Amino acid sequence: ASGIHCADYGDVSIEKPRSKERVGAAPNVKEAFFLFRTAKGQSAFEFLLIVAFLTLVFVSLFSLVNSRLADETQGRVEATAADIAGLVVDQVVLAAGLNDGYSSTFTIPEVINGQSYSLDLVDGREVVVVYKDYEHVVFLPANVTGNVTFGENAIGKRDGRVHINS
Template identity: 40%
Template sequence: MNQLKTNPKSQSAMEFVLLATFMLMVMLGFFAVTSSRFLEAKEEGNKKVAEDIANFAYREIEIAKSVNDGYIRAFSMPQTVNGINYTISVIDNKEIVVDYLGNEYVKFLPANVTGNIAKGSNKVTKSNGIVFVN
């Protein structure tokens, strides 16, 4: 009977190719998971920025709500955050909505608040128990 002989060098080459392919797949998987985590962290950071913008405006309104009539205070909202444009608005005198890089954050306002918040200079006043913004 004629025995089939395999060349040990060709077997080593085949094992090397299989091992190299496996290691490449492991590295690609690692990079895919790492980049996914990085994008998630960046997205969470952008959501936090939108939340911080809304909370800044909300705190000004909350302070006015908690003090006596006759309160007047000027405050300024930044034109951009980290060099990036955003939008801020008050909807139906019930909620502050901030949109930053496609991340929308909504903060509900207390009762008896009227007006709108804009980038730049704003003024909050309280008269007859009602808080007026800008």
């Protein structure tokens, strides 16, 4: 360091900055550990640990609740599709178990909970319901002739076969 004598201020020393120091740089490891030795530094560190832990707990709980909610919603979609397929299957089982000459009607709704869906009778052996991107397939216990439509459907048994809308 070099010194200068000033009439107004007296002796003033001017120091060169050390080459390793940078203006605005983060404290080095020694300085960081020194902060923990002070009461304020330790309190600040503990506060940050508590905030980090509580944030981790909150994010974990939020994730868990969101996962459970998604599972519950998917379960309701699957149950609704199964119920719609069950309407057709129950009628086919009833008609197949009765004698020739049986006839009845049943209604298939066009929308469920405000959502449209598709319902198909494939090869007279399976009912396929697609509701909210979920496909539910049920195999029928008897061959069925005809097709299922939205609205009212006529079902009957003739010549030992179950007929829907035919």
